[in-house]
Amino acid sequence: MSRKSKSVELLNEWIGEFLNTEYTYAHTSCDLTRQLSLITEIIGESLSILVTDDQDRLVYASDSYCSLFTYEKEFPSGAHIDDVIQFRFLNDHDMRALNQARQSSSHVSFDCVQSTAFGKQISYRTSFVPIKDHKQVHRASLYVIADQKPDKQGSVVQQEVVYDQMTGLKNRDQFELEVEQKCQNQHEDAQLALLFFDLDRFKYYNATLGQLTGDRLLKEVATRLTAIQDQRMEIYRFGGDQFAILIEGYPSMTYIHKVAKDVCHFFKQPFVLSNHELKVSASVGVSLLPDTAKTKGDLIHQAEMAMQVSKEKGPSTYHVYIEEMHCHYTKQLTLEKRLNKAIEEKSFQLHYQPQYDFYSQQVVGFEALIRWFDEDLGYVPPDQFITVAEETGLIIPIGRQVLDQACQKGKDWYDNGLNIRVGVNVSPVQFQHPDFIQSVKWTLVKTGLPAERLDIEITENVLLYNKEACMNTLEQLKAIGVHISIDDFGTGFSSLSYLRTFPVDMLKIDQSFVRELKRNHNDQAIVTSIIQLAHNMGMKVIAEGVETSDSLNFLMDQHCDQMQGYLYSRPIPPEQLPLFLTENRVMHRSSET
Incomplete structure (x- = not known):
């Protein structure tokens, strides 16, 4: 010895x-x-x-x-x-x-x-x-x-870095090397599967709890991954919060589905780190060679596309790549390209939906709603292009153009002696942008619209994240006199303590609670509670999506302040606004049963 x-x-x-x-x-x-x-x-x-x-x-x-x-x-x-x-x-x-x-x-x-x-x-x-x-x-x-251990020449052994220092898993360089080798060495009857995923909410935890906690979370994820590893698979840390599992010679698709389900399943258990219970989910994409992929590039790209589909469908889900996904993302790329052109040419138009006040029996405001007609794509609904604009950052210049158009129209009403406010929906990405306040101030100065005639509408979920920054932005808006509304209220996760703290003027009840007011007793209870809550806190309430006389009657009975919806008017193109404003329509309680 x-x-x-x-x-x-x-x-x-x-x-x-x-x-x-x-x-x-x-x-x-x-x-x-x-x-x-x-x-x-x-x-x-x-x-x-x-x-x-x-x-x-x-x-x-x-x-x-x-x-x-x-x-x-x-x-x-x-x-x-x-x-x-x-x-x-x-x-x-x-x-x-x-x-x-x-x-x-x-x-x-x-x-x-x-x-x-x-x-x-x-x-x-x-x-x-x-x-x-x-x-x-x-x-x-x-x-x-x-x-x-010296090498044959007696010098210190120099080894290529293969493993990720933090997690102990193989790193991205080794992943790409081994994928390339396996793709080149494939026999006709051999099969290769790639599972690609990242961690939902990792960036939030990393930002709020610190990088050390984020690092420990990555280590714990790696430990859970190795628990499902067998001789057919290799596991890699691709980079950041992204991981990859490469499977060679799998017996059947049942095996691939089981591995993907196992990955999704072990994220259902929270990670407990530094007395914090962290709930993290994974969006998994799966690609197959030679079924759909023919090269290393195909295999990786298809897994990434399938992962994006999983993200859109919800947390802790997986999808296997199919050809339709390629068509979908090709359309997304085309949409992004056309959005850039629309921004450059200022092709967006605003339609305006009236907001009617029950007490004054007058139109007191218009919500500006974006419309886009592209010469190649035709009419593109907002729910199709807004998400792409937010993901690509294009929502910032689009938001500036919308604010500019809306404030200019509001200035026209002001110059004509109309006491009407213009409402502008602001994306969470736009609201949190560093120059948002400066952009609002500059637009008001440029157009000459009094600040109190501008209504900034934000969704309630914005209030939950970066609370200090959110409060600071809202206080600056109030300091210059801007009106603030919470849009789609009731669909998010607002805390009443936040609502009490933030300087909000109006709650907009989401249309999903208004459509079936006559038949749905739960919706009736929610709407009644929101109206009472807002009034007790000194706020006004406007109901969105009012389409029937039954809904109108219920809202009047509960002393709702304002309404907007098809029952009163659809969104109006700007050239039709003068005629609408001369009609002076009054909403009356319906006697229909």
Whole structure:
């Protein structure tokens, strides 16, 4: 037995005896540091060791370890072992063996490559030794660097980086290399499947709870992924919060569906990190070679398209690529191209839907609604192009053009002596843009519209995110005199405390609650509650989507302030507005039953 092997046994025996006594973490850290320093002096300075507690936090690093890797000082107590040893350099076999040894508290040795503080890579043999107390409870771990491994020429082995340092999964470079190799080596009867997915809400948690929590979340995801790994699959961290699973020679599509379902299923259990319960879901896309893909590029691109379809359908879902998806995204690209042209040529038009006040029996405002007729695509409904505009950032210039047109029309009404407000829907992307307030101010100055004649409409979900920034934006709007409405109220997740805090003038009841007021008692209760809530908080209420006399009668009975909908008028093209404004239509309660 070598001198170093005996040293490992001695340390194992000594630490085991040490843990038989009562101790605290602070005492353990202090005593291990002192006692191990004495032992390494006795058995040799060449022994490079690390000791962690049962939470994998670093308790001790020997001087020889720090010297070997050219660190000036010992690692701080409490650092996680994954941040010390670069497990990304382990091969598949050793990585699985180490993970299994950690879980079962068994001994394992493996070859590892680690970078020094100056970037030099050293190949060495290391051992993982679980340290158990007298009750056989895993209380500490010992990592011993036993031998440095030179290559045939006697120089230090230089290895290509294969593994992601944070998660221990194979990295993107290795993914692309192996996909290319597998695609080139495919036999006629061989099959290759790619599962591609990212984490929904990861960016939100990373921004609100900090990058360290985000990093730990990625590690936990990697751990759950390796639990479903078998000999047919390779798992990769593609980058950021994106992961890939490559499956070769799968027996049937049933197997692929099972793997995709397993990935979706294990995200249904929340991740508990730093006393936070994080609910994360995955949107999974699947592509197949040679069924639909013929090349590496096809395989990756099709999996990404299928993943986007999953995102649109809802969280924790998966879709296998089909040809129709390509047609859909080709249409999306065409739509994006035509949107850019429409912005350049200012092709968008606004129609205006009247807002009628029950008490004054007059039109008190118009909501500006965007319309787009493209020379190639024809009429494109807003629900088809607004989402694309938000995803691409084109909503910002589109929003500016809408605001400019609406304020100019409002100025025309003001100059004609009409006491009418113009309402403009603002996208969450637009509302959170850094120059939104400046854009509103400049438009009001340029058009000459008094600020109190402009009604900015935002959806209630905007209030939930970046609350401080949202409050700041709303307060600046109120400071210049702009009217503020919450659009589609009742469909989101607003907290009453937020509603009480934010400077809001009006709630707009979503049309989904108004359409079936006569038949749906739940809708009646919701509408009644919203009206009472708003009035108690000093706000006015406008009901959207009023299409029947029954709805009108109910709203009047509940003392709703205003309404808009087809019962009064459809959205009106700008050239027809003068005629409409001369009609002076009055809404009366219907006697129909």
